[in-house]
Amino acid sequence: MKVKSPLEIYRLLPKTNCKECGYDTCMSLAAHIIDRSAKPEDCKPLVEDAKHDDEARQNLEKLIELTSPEIDEVIVGKDLKIGGEEVLHRHELTFFNPTALFFDVWDTMDDKEIDRRCSKVVGYRKFYVGRFLTLDGIAVRCTSGNPERFAEVAKKVAGYGSPIVLVSLNASCMRAALEAVGEHNPLIYAATLENWEEFLKLALEFKTPVVVRSQDLDALKSLAATFRSSGVKVVLDPVTEPVGEGLRETFERVIQLRRTAILGGDKEIACPLIITPIAAWKAEGDAVSRAYWETVIASLFIIKYGDAMILHSLEPYTIMPLIMLRANIYTDPRTPVQVEAGLREINSPDPDSPVFITTNFALTYYTVESDLTSGKIKGWLLVLDTEGLGVEVSVAGGQFTAEKVKELIDKTGVAEKVNHSYLVIPGLAARLQGAIEDETGWRVLVGPTDSGRIKGWLEKNWPPK
Numbered sequence: 001m002k003v004k005s006p007l008e009i010y011r012l013l014p015k016t017n018c019k020e021c022g023y024d025t026c027m028s029l030a031a032h033i034i035d036r037s038a039k040p041e042d043c044k045p046l047v048e049d050a051k052h053d054d055e056a057r058q059n060l061e062k063l064i065e066l067t068s069p070e071i072d073e074v075i076v077g078k079d080l081k082i083g084g085e086e087v088l089h090r091h092e093l094t095f096f097n098p099t100a101l102f103f104d105v106w107d108t109m110d111d112k113e114i115d116r117r118c119s120k121v122v123g124y125r126k127f128y129v130g131r132f133l134t135l136d137g138i139a140v141r142c143t144s145g146n147p148e149r150f151a152e153v154a155k156k157v158a159g160y161g162s163p164i165v166l167v168s169l170n171a172s173c174m175r176a177a178l179e180a181v182g183e184h185n186p187l188i189y190a191a192t193l194e195n196w197e198e199f200l201k202l203a204l205e206f207k208t209p210v211v212v213r214s215q216d217l218d219a220l221k222s223l224a225a226t227f228r229s230s231g232v233k234v235v236l237d238p239v240t241e242p243v244g245e246g247l248r249e250t251f252e253r254v255i256q257l258r259r260t261a262i263l264g265g266d267k268e269i270a271c272p273l274i275i276t277p278i279a280a281w282k283a284e285g286d287a288v289s290r291a292y293w294e295t296v297i298a299s300l301f302i303i304k305y306g307d308a309m310i311l312h313s314l315e316p317y318t319i320m321p322l323i324m325l326r327a328n329i330y331t332d333p334r335t336p337v338q339v340e341a342g343l344r345e346i347n348s349p350d351p352d353s354p355v356f357i358t359t360n361f362a363l364t365y366y367t368v369e370s371d372l373t374s375g376k377i378k379g380w381l382l383v384l385d386t387e388g389l390g391v392e393v394s395v396a397g398g399q400f401t402a403e404k405v406k407e408l409i410d411k412t413g414v415a416e417k418v419n420h421s422y423l424v425i426p427g428l429a430a431r432l433q434g435a436i437e438d439e440t441g442w443r444v445l446v447g448p449t450d451s452g453r454i455k456g457w458l459e460k461n462w463p464p465k
């Protein structure tokens with residue numbers, strides 16, 4: 001995005017504050033366009049005026065140009081976004097669209113095994129800091145060389161509803177698969193120097209995004225320019241080599257592509273990058289060591305610019321580190337991860353149950369909640385809005401104060417739910433004990449510094465003497 005201030009966007013909007021975009025003012029829409037939660041086309045009056053008014057059309061075109069991401073955004077399936085990044089380093093802004101992870105099946109595979117793998121991909125969920133992490137889609141590889149079989153398997157996989165990558169360099173096989181599942185907007189992999197003319201026809205006919213593939217970056221750029229000038233959405237594959245010098249060179253190609261796109265402003269290669277850690281399965285070694293290398297390669301390119309990936313191993317010991325790394329890389333560094341403030345009921349508490357308080361920093365909250373729940377402790381848990389900061393930092397920084405605790409007690413009505421007035425505060429907030437007692441009139445008990453010790457602490461301290 002070339003603009004940093006909402007004012008630069010505001011001056012190109014109609015400035016009538018008509019609210020048709022769902023925001024109260026044009027400035028509010030401008031602010032949402034800046035943080036990418038809205039787009040210029042959300043201003044319906046501007047879109048309508050642009051159909052017959054030259055100035056409105058120029059303003060709309062200018063807005064779209066100014067606000068389009070540095071790296072093109074490509075949609076696969078219904079709404080899986082790939083690319084769309086603005087910066088080289090997460091701390092400069094944030095990364096927006098997490099690396100899309102596709103897992104392979106192939107068309108010489110037994111149908112039952114295809115179903116088993118598809119079900120695993122589609123059904124995978126891992127709870128992590130307040131949300132479920134999932135996998136993104138399935139890559140269907142043509143290993144039969146048989147168009148009918150490839151189409152049959154593509155159709156079967158499409159039935160699972162996940163985004164698909166169709167993998168074949170053979171235009172006849174790709175055509176058959178596209179005739180079967182083209183309506184699902186698959187990503188087609190891959191156009192090369194050898195097959196690009198036929199693949200360009202396919203991409204145009206079926207209106208699908210396409211991967212262009214070459215180790216030679218000049219050839220890759222030329223392929224990308226050809227497809228993009230025809231209006232086709234492009235993903236770049238600079239070819240992943242899994243070991244030795246080849247891996248080093250792969251890394252260098254990826255860095256060069258992204259630096260040239262963002263720092264050099266080279267729009268022709270400002271496209272998402274697809275990486276194929278699955279190449280590790282061509283290297284020597286047993287299944288575990290290949291899965292290990294696949295995970296190492298995938299980790300490297302989750303950190304550095306892989307917008308999509310094709311992987312093979314569905315073992316928990318390979319998936320878990322990848323999705324957790326991805327979750328952390330693609331967390332907005334400008335916004336602490338936080339949960340809603342308020343009162344939570346843990347394990348169906350009663351009026352005799354203790355009242356605890358913690359902060360709304362997601363990591364703190366879920367640790368405390370999980371320790372209480374798994375310890376089978378009945379309790380009332382007050383969650384204080386500390387702007388997403390943990391206990392120690394928020395006490396020091398003034399976000400965890402006696403006044404805010406009183407406000408929370410009053411707002412949640414917790415006093416009416418219990419027949420006592422004892423509040424258990426975290427050990428790391430001990431220095432607020434007196435201030436909270438003075439402010440709230442509640443008796444404050446200082447709990448342990450580690451919520452994992454609450455169970456033992458309660459055995460000695462609850463009910464209070």
Ligand code: SF4
Binds near residue numbers: 015017021023044046
């Ligand atoms: S729809 Fe357009 S003109 Fe109306 S408030 Fe939104 S930005 Fe302003």
